[in-house]
Amino acid sequence: MLASLDLSVVATSLPYLFGEGMVFTLTLTALAASGGLVLGTGLALLRLSGVPGLTHAAKLYVELMRALPLVLVIFWFYFLVPYLGAWATGAAHPIQVGPFASALVTFTLFEAAYFAEIMRAGIQSIPKGQSAAARALGMSYAQTMRLVVLPQAFRNMLPLLLTQTIVLFQDTSLVYVLSLTDFLGAASKVAQRDGRLVEMYLFAALVYFAVCFAASLLVRRLQTRIAIVR
Amino acid sequence: MTYHWNWGVLFEPSPEGTGTYADMLLSGLAWTVLTALGSWAIAFGLGSVIGVMRTLPSRAANAVGAAYVELFRNVPLLVQMFLWYFVLPELLPERIGAAVKQMPDAPFYTAVLCLGFFTAARVAEQVRAGIRSLPRGQALAGTALGLTVAQTYRFVLLPNAYRIILPPLTSEFLNNLKNTSVALTIGLLELTARARAMQEFSFQVFEAFTAATLLYVAINLVVVAGATLLERRLAVPGGR
Amino acid sequence: MRLKAALLLTLLAAACPPACPGAWAQELTGTLRKVKERGALTLGYRDASVPFSYLDGNQKPVGYAYEICLKVAEAVKTHLKLDRLEVKLNPVTSATRIPLIANGTIDLECGSTTNNADRQRQAAFTNTHFLTATRFVAKKEKGLDKTDDLKGRTVVSTSGTTGIRQINEINAARGLGMRILPAKDHAEAFLMVETGRADAFVMDDVLLAALVAGAKTPEAYAISSEAQSRPEPYAIMLRKDDAPFKAVVDAATAALYTSPEGRALYDRWFTQAIPPRGINLQLPLSEAMRKVLSSPSDSADPAAY
Secondary structure: OHHHOOOHHHHHHHHHHHHHHHHHHHHHHHHHHHHHHHHHHHHHHHHOOOOHHHHHHHHHHHHHHHHOOHHHHHHHHHHHHHHHHHHHHOOOOOOOOOHHHHHHHHHHHHHHHHHHHHHHHHHHOOOHHHHHHHHHOOOOHHHHHHHHHHHHHHHHHHHHHHHHHHHHHHHHHHHHHHOOOOHHHHHHHHHHHHOOHHHHHHHHHHHHHHHHHHHHHHHHHHHHHHHHHO | OOOOOOHHHHHOEOOOOOOEHHHHHHHHHHHHHHHHHHHHHHHHHHHHHHHHHOOOOOHHHHHHHHHHHHHHHOOOHHHHHHHHHHHHHHHOOHHHHHHHHHOOOHHHHHHHHHHHHHHHHHHHHHHHHHHHOOOHHHHHHHHHOOOOHHHHHHHHHHHHHHHHOHHHHHHHHHHHHHHHHHHHHHOOOOHHHHHHHHHHHHOOHHHHHHHHHHHHHHHHHHHHHHHHHHHHHHOOOOOO | OHHHHHHHHHHHHHHHHHHOOOOOOOOOOHHHHHHHHHOEEEEEEOOEEOOOEEEOOOOOEEOHHHHHHHHHHHHHHHHHOOOOOEEEEEEOOOOOHHHHHHOOOOOEEOOOOEOOHHHHOOOEEEEEEEEEOEEEEEEHHHOOOOHHHHOOOEEEEEOOOHHHHHHHHHHHHHOOOOEEEEEOOHHHHHHHHHOOOOOEEEEEHHHHHHHHHHOOOHHHEEEOOOOOOOOEEEEEEEOOOOHHHHHHHHHHHHHHHHOHHHHHHHHHHHOOEEOOOOEEOOOOOOHHHHHHHHOOOOOOOHHHO
């Protein structure tokens, strides 16, 4: 059976698969991971702030996002973001948001909840004595966080953050449900057009596996290095 | 704002003729729960086996276990879903492949298998971590008592390990539950798919998704409450 | 005097876009205003609605409805007296098209969208560009031809279409006990029939004909003789409650359909080889379609055609 695979369809569609699909996937992953990390750190700080309203709001947000399936969240935001935009900018009509921007907003907001939990653990892993010492040196709360706590929390959590980014890379494939052209979307469009499901989906699986496996090996190496430094 | 809210739509009959839109969402919830439980049974069983294999003093068992985990963890779930649904039947001998495809409720069985194998990799990692976290003395004590390796795992290591990893297992269970929604791509009529169908038939996008969101939150709360209860019941007296 | 005033106005208008924004934008509302302000119009296109709106060999959208939209975009550009109008593209599915029109992501939906009374509560439609009835396609060897033959079968349809709604209603009304699977798009639904996952695919007959023509073995499929609906009108979809924009789009489509260009456009997509594989649908202009093109109408009532 495997011998009857038609690999020419894979070969001829390579420029489309990588030039368009993979570029979309990687750009989305990189931007959503950066945005999610910033937002997630913010959420973690809010949650640890001790200010009742803020703590609860951040907790509610994180718990809600983590309770929902990503597919549902993708649908939610695809239809909701233009209305949110209109509300935020005070426009009379829903504002126009392209598919990429919409996907970016979705993944950033969704991943922020997961990054927030990682960063919260990271911040809590720094001994209380350190921030107490910083405050004793006359640093403000912001300075303590920026100069003492966050850099260490970030470094300690780096392997987890990167692992979560690999998960994000895999999860971006779900934009398939919106017919967007990410790597899997591109593969499935070719597969359906040429009736070559077996070849294209096997190839897609192989590529995802190669990328994620290599990345996870790198993360593991990084982990041992960090462990030694500590 | 150009959106017109209409919550009454939930109690209007759906064009499927089997009840209201609310009934439609509830039937979706039932499929979600059924799929989650079915796949969890596979994930828990298979994941435990794989996890144990990775702690055995056998190189081969270790390698097989590690290969399994890497394979199922490094391919997106959606791609795995497509492999099970579209690719596997084509690679089987034609008669068997055709029979698989003709199966009634094929999306359900496919989703259960796919999620079961996918989640098993995650359960395996937790089981391994749980067993590793036990003091070495426990296994040695088992051997000293004359237990076989299988008996040591059955009566000593696993009961302790499962108790330790109950919290991460709960979150894997919830992940598995949420992941059932990916099966809408192969035609499983679970909750998210039903919410989308309701949106298509009634055009009330946000009512449909809000209702689905509330159902997901509710089911999360039920699972978390159940896990807390379970944790209390299983706690070893005098333990941590 | 009046001539002079008119000339002056024209001159003013010509000089306006770069020189005095606001003066023009003030009078515009809704989509026209948005297009004017951004210099861009967004079209929604489909993956696999052959030959209306689909991706060609280079994965670029093409098709009958897509070209109609490009003509409309030109008319909008002329109407707004823009130097250049950027045409943005956004993929849509049957399931996402209506919310995306409503939430402003796309301005025109160029595909195979049935205009019916239900949908008119959510969106507006311009003049009809095609008529099609719902039927089903199945492998010949299954011997399925009438609606009742589907009793107890696994049937697929595209989510968000009138077809899936109609087959659900028929299933309930006649108690046929079908399993109805939703698919994301027409290509995926047809694949379910091709690979034996489903016994039949219920959809607009013209789309089925195009899918069969493009299949690896077209002779292996048959389209049902019994239809599950009357021929219903297809039209380009736009936002509701935006009369000035609809007037421009209606005028543009009416002008196109009644001109020889409209007829040529029809012939180009329905009677000649089309990309990506050069299939020919061989659907010459029928009497009903001749009427659709010669007397443009935006009615949702199938009886009007």
